[in-house]
Amino acid sequence: MNQEESIYNLIEKPREKVIKPAMYRSKFPGELPPSASTFGASRSSQVFVTNVAGSLDGPSVAHQFKNAAANFGPLRVQKQHPNMFMKKGFGHPPLKKPTKFEYADKSRKTFVPKRTEKPVMGLVTTKNFISANVVANILKEPENLVQSPTNEMPRHAEYGKVPEYLQHVKNEIQEEYNYIREMHREENIQVSEQSKIKLLQDKEKQELLIALKMKWQDVNKIYQTRTHEVVLDTVGKLRRKEAYEADLQQIEKDIEKLSKQYVFLRENPE
Structure with a gap:
């Protein structure tokens, strides 16, 4: 069959196993x-x-x-990421924006006079510096080289104040006291709540069970008289039926709770 399309072409042909030559040694x-x-x-x-x-x-x-x-070259070369190349300004901090230069000290010395400027000439003084020095030394009071003893201690900026670290310690101690006081208050609340719980006696439990069963019988008797009413054409009939069913379910739940071996009661606060 020399046709180009044939159903036989769908059959998978077996692959020829390529035999590799032995590795050269x-x-x-x-x-x-x-x-x-x-x-x-x-x-x-x-x-x-x-x-x-x-x-x-x-x-x-x-x-x-x-x-x-x-x-x-090295035996193993770690390839570097294309983005990890040396960029402009690498290794140098960025320069600040240039500003106008100003001297830090405003009290600068006077400028050196120019060569065209001439000094003031002909100034003469009549002061006798020798006699003035003698008079100043005669009138000068002698210096008190011996310091007078004093009992006052040098006072610093924090003199008479509570150190800051002691204030932190006081705050930590106060927090611990508050935490302990809160724990005691919670324990007292738990103890008071536990004291309000008491075990129901068997005699009282049997009396409650009998009363609940009698109540269930009375409600069930009334409910059975209403069950024959198939058509509930008024809202009152429907509500009464639902009320009886809810009462029966609640009484059955109460009977189930009281049927346990131990029943505990909690006193309600007045």
Whole structure:
């Protein structure tokens, strides 16, 4: 059949198993240096040229014939992310925005006079500095070199105040007291609530059960008289039926609770 389309083309043809040839293994050991090679000959205990005779027994020296990393580059190179390249200003902090220069000290010295400026000439004083110095030393009071003793201690800025760390300690102690007082209050509340719970006596429980069963019988008797009414054409009939059903369910729940072995009662606060 030479047709282009055929149903036989849908049948999966078996795949031919490709037989791979055996891996090539050299008969020469790969750990030996090549003959008359200068690559990696960096040890001081051998000549610059390694394995000149082409021996297959290995190097006859005490050291290796090359360094551990003597290769065309490192053995494992960690690839760097394309965005991790050195950018402008790398390693330098950004400069501040330039501003007008101003002197820090406003009280600057006067400017040096210009060469065109002339000093004031002809100033003469009549003061006798020698006699003035003598008079000043005569009238000067002697200095009191001996300091008078005083009992006052030097006062600093925080003199007479409670240290700040003591205030923190007082606050922590007050918080602990408040926490303990709150715990005692909660314990007292729990104890008072537990004291209001009491166990119902068997005699009282039996009396309540009898009363509930009698009440259930009375309500059920009234309810049974209403069950024959199939058509509930008024709202009053429907509400009365629902009220009887709710009363019966509530009484059954109460009877189930009182039928337990132990029944506890909680006193309601007045």
